[in-house]
Amino acid sequence: MTIVTRSQKSLPLLVLLCALSSLFGGCQYDVEDPCSERSAAYNASVASVFNAHCAGCHGGTFPEAGLALDDFESAMDATLSGDVLYRISLPATDPLAMPPNGSFGSCDAALIEKWASLGAPEFQ
Ligand code: HEC
Known part of the structure; x- marks a missing residue:
């Protein structure tokens, strides 16, 4: 009691x-840093970001602008060339901004930038 x-x-x-x-x-x-938890490697995080925000248009049999982002080699090439980094760095109001619907968060952009700075590794 x-x-x-x-x-x-x-x-x-x-x-x-x-x-x-x-x-x-x-x-x-x-x-x-709320973004730091994800490891910047294609298999660990980058593939799921591209699949969620880009591959709907840049994937499949006829990817938009001939750019496939649902495939490691092609995503790596487009990222290391600077094309992807340029498009995702644009303000959402810019007609060239990717993704066009502005659904990309700052952590997603930071992850892709970090991935590029590491040389776009496939595995962590
Ligand atoms: C709603 C469909 C759609 C989505 C989603 C989308 N794109 Fe695009 N993307 C396009 C279209 C259409 C073009 C061609 C017109 C242009 O260049 O703006 C394009 C062009 C591009 C180009 C230029 C390719 C070239 O060689 O000229 C890059 C780089 C690109 N997108 C990256 C991305 C990335 C990265 C994402 C995801 C973060 C993404 N896109 C999401 C439709 C989309």
Whole structure:
């Protein structure tokens, strides 16, 4: 009986401590680069970014502008040539910006830039 009373009293304190610790944990996480978790390698992250945002048009049998981004070799060539980096660096309002719907986030662009700076590795 005594134990139950004690734990009931300390419950609000425990809830408060949990809330505070997760709050501070959240603050620390925000200070870190939120994009840094993904390894910049084709198999680890880059393929899924291209597949999600580019391959719908730049893939399949007749890719737009003859550019296939659903294939490692071709995605690597277009990225190291600077074509991909140029298009994804443009503001979404620019008619040449890729993807045309502006769905690319800053972390996606940062990942592709990092991948290019590493020489576009296929595996991590
Ligand atoms: C909705 C369809 C669509 C999506 C999605 C799309 N593109 Fe494009 N892309 C096009 C079209 C159409 C062209 C040709 C017209 C032009 O050059 O703007 C093109 C051209 C390009 C070119 C120039 C190719 C060349 O040789 O002239 C690059 C580079 C490019 N896209 C990269 C990308 C990247 C990277 C993504 C994803 C982040 C992407 N695109 C998403 C439709 C799309």
